[in-house]
Amino acid sequence: MRRSKYYIPTQKEIPQDAEIKSHIIMIKGGYIRKLSAGIYTLLPIAQKIMIKIANIVRKHMNNAGFSELVMPIVSPKELWEETGRYDIYGKEMMKFNDRHKREFVLGPTHEEIITDLVRKTVKSYKELPLGLYQIQTKFRDEIRPRFGIMRGREFLMKDAYSFDSTKEHAVTTYKKVEKAYNDIFSEMELEFSEVAAQSGPIGGDTSKEFMVHADVGESIILKCEKCGYVSNNEKTELVEIKNEKEVPAPMEDIETVNIKTVEAVSGFLNVNKSKIVKTILVRAADKFIAVLLRGDRDLNMDKLNNILGVDASELALEKDFVKLNLPSGFIGPFELPIKDIYADISVKDLCNFVIGANKKDHHFKNVNIGRDINIDKYYDLSFAIEGDKCPKCGGSLDSFHGIEVGHIFILGNKYSKSMKAFFVDDAGKRQNFEMGCYGIGIGRTMASIIEQKYSKEKGMYWPLCVAPCDIDILLLNTSDEALVKVGDELYNELGKTGIDTIIDDRNINAGVKFAESDLLGAPIKIVIGRKYLENKKFEVVYRKNNEKQFMDHDTLIKYIKEIIGIKI
RNA sequence: CGGGGUGUAGCGCAGUGGCUAGCGCGCUCGGUUCGGGGCCGAGAAGUCGGAGGUUCAAAUCCUCUCACCCCGACCA
Numbered sequence: 001m002r003r004s005k006y007y008i009p010t011q012k013e014i015p016q017d018a019e020i021k022s023h024i025i026m027i028k029g030g031y032i033r034k035l036s037a038g039i040y041t042l043l044p045i046a047q048k049i050m051i052k053i054a055n056i057v058r059k060h061m062n063n064a065g066f067s068e069l070v071m072p073i074v075s076p077k078e079l080w081e082e083t084g085r086y087d088i089y090g091k092e093m094m095k096f097n098d099r100h101k102r103e104f105v106l107g108p109t110h111e112e113i114i115t116d117l118v119r120k121t122v123k124s125y126k127e128l129p130l131g132l133y134q135i136q137t138k139f140r141d142e143i144r145p146r147f148g149i150m151r152g153r154e155f156l157m158k159d160a161y162s163f164d165s166t167k168e169h170a171v172t173t174y175k176k177v178e179k180a181y182n183d184i185f186s187e188m189e190l191e192f193s194e195v196a197a198q199s200g201p202i203g204g205d206t207s208k209e210f211m212v213h214a215d216v217g218e219s220i221i222l223k224c225e226k227c228g229y230v231s232n233n234e235k236t237e238l239v240e241i242k243n244e245k246e247v248p249a250p251m252e253d254i255e256t257v258n259i260k261t262v263e264a265v266s267g268f269l270n271v272n273k274s275k276i277v278k279t280i281l282v283r284a285a286d287k288f289i290a291v292l293l294r295g296d297r298d299l300n301m302d303k304l305n306n307i308l309g310v311d312a313s314e315l316a317l318e319k320d321f322v323k324l325n326l327p328s329g330f331i332g333p334f335e336l337p338i339k340d341i342y343a344d345i346s347v348k349d350l351c352n353f354v355i356g357a358n359k360k361d362h363h364f365k366n367v368n369i370g371r372d373i374n375i376d377k378y379y380d381l382s383f384a385i386e387g388d389k390c391p392k393c394g395g396s397l398d399s400f401h402g403i404e405v406g407h408i409f410i411l412g413n414k415y416s417k418s419m420k421a422f423f424v425d426d427a428g429k430r431q432n433f434e435m436g437c438y439g440i441g442i443g444r445t446m447a448s449i450i451e452q453k454y455s456k457e458k459g460m461y462w463p464l465c466v467a468p469c470d471i472d473i474l475l476l477n478t479s480d481e482a483l484v485k486v487g488d489e490l491y492n493e494l495g496k497t498g499i500d501t502i503i504d505d506r507n508i509n510a511g512v513k514f515a516e517s518d519l520l521g522a523p524i525k526i527v528i529g530r531k532y533l534e535n536k537k538f539e540v541v542y543r544k545n546n547e548k549q550f551m552d553h554d555t556l557i558k559y560i561k562e563i564i565g566i567k568i
Numbered sequence: 569c570g571g572g573g574u575g576u577a578g579c580g581c582a583g584u585g586g587c588u589a590g591c592g593c594g595c596u597c598g599g600u601u602c603g604g605g606g607c608c609g610a611g612a613a614g615u616c617g618g619a620g621g622u623u624c625a626a627a628u629c630c631u632c633u634c635a636c637c638c639c640g641a642c643c644a
Contacts, residue, residue, distance in 0.1 A: 010605090011578085011579060011580095011593090011594075012579080012580090012593060012594075012605055013579045013580045013581095013592095013593065013594085014579095014580080015579075015580085016574090016579090016580070016581095016636095016637080017636075017637055017638090019637095019638090034636095036635090036636090037635085037636065037637090091569090143569080143641090144638095144639095146637090146638090260643075260644065261642095261643070261644075262642090262643090262644085278642085278643085278644060279644055280642075280643075280644060281643085281644065290644095293642090297642095298642055299642060301642095314641095315641080315642075315643070315644095316643085316644090317643095318643085321643095321644085326644085327644090328643070328644060329643075329644050330644070331644055332644085356644060474603090476602075476603060477602060477603090478602095479602080480602090508605090509601080509602070509603095509604085509605070509606060510602065510603045510604065510606095511602095511603080511604040511605050511606065512604085512605045512606095513603090513604085513605090514603075514604040514605085515604065515605045516605080517604095518604090527603075529602090529603055530602080530603085531603080539603095
């Protein structure tokens, strides 16, 4: 295309609300425009990239035996009530009424819709396994959309669903998708990790996340340097958190006026946070429980919920403390009027520690388990952090940030059961489908590529398979007819071979063209300036390695075909 | 949802009671430059987020409201 006729509304200023690289580049480079919080228009170059990413995903999903369909974005409330997710999904789900006052939702995901479809159409084991996917807009009314399309409310997602006759077959399908995902992200030249993401009731290797390595990633990943075990910090199991043995000192009651937080207690008493045990009051299923954690550890609500066997629990509010007549900021396990106490393994073997005294403005010092308080069982309740022990081999865990671009999951019969989705097996018996679901954020993948491939010095580099165009010709001087002719001829010649070329034929400053070219990130950049007229050599940069070369016409064509050939 | 912040030209911002609201970038026109968002000149462009109030006088003070952004949602 000719840049003069193409729509790429760039801007020089960094938008006020853009914080991360990909967001800044996408706004400056004319990829996206915000319409409302978390809602964006995809402009032509972004749309081209999205289509290419989607097509790579399609190719590998098709290979894995899945068929593409498209489900409606709007679905009736009743379907969501069948699984109970109408309430569980809560405020994230955008709800509205039609003119007849019937209630509908904008699909945040499509398990219910696909299960409904399959239960109505698939009746026999002979039709299984069945794999279906769509590339569809999703809407989730996120609490806090941010980072441009990285965490938007409206976003494009590939979501796939599998239906198998047995658990074993479901695992086979799951493995196929796992392979497909590895191929997809590898093809896009992303550095990523496949990360364990589930330790709950289903257990085992039944859920994995695909994480693109990036400092701005919202997920924290732990990796064992010794055995290579990788997991999301939300899911990393902890077997042991070491505490030093000490000679017990006598317990003391200390006045701590208005000293409420671990931070404050630590400073006031001059003790390390790891020598404080915090008592967290949690409301779970209409009753209150207390959780004991070492002061430097954070409570992982997911782990707690799994242990309690509840879907959700929440921290007690100030009014709960009032109701229970507990002094907020000073509660502790000593004579606590809450009988359900869950202690984290970080508290085990801890000696001479500090706890709240259950008395306003008082803490106890030198508390010891067995002597002052009793704990008969320890649970794994905290987030793993760098330096913790690997649950597999005992090695040390390292941590880094990642962007979750894909998630694969074995669902079992959770949906097929609640929605009464059956098939008849080879023994003539009615069975629930064994399901799996598999997502990839298409827009988020695009943003992730920018996070990894853009640098201030070299500009953006889009891998050929996803690039908004293959070649970017910078025609620096449009008032020089001879040069214009050279540019046009090259542009037309490449166009005829089907190579996707853009030529910057605008009558503007060279600096602007270079700056915008760095934002566009076409893998091959060709510069035609006055220097060309001297020696008839094109300046060519392959952005992947940022190598600048000068070559004559025939060499250039050969070079381009070589590089583009890699793609085909 | 809690806390904080911001809304003034397309974008980034200045303007804390006083005349006709400014600056940079962008845009238009003219000139110049012609390999890293260049330079000179001229110009177009604003219901100062909205509503109400205080005042002789409001972008500026007050109330309400809307939108957007940031932090938090680990507090024991």
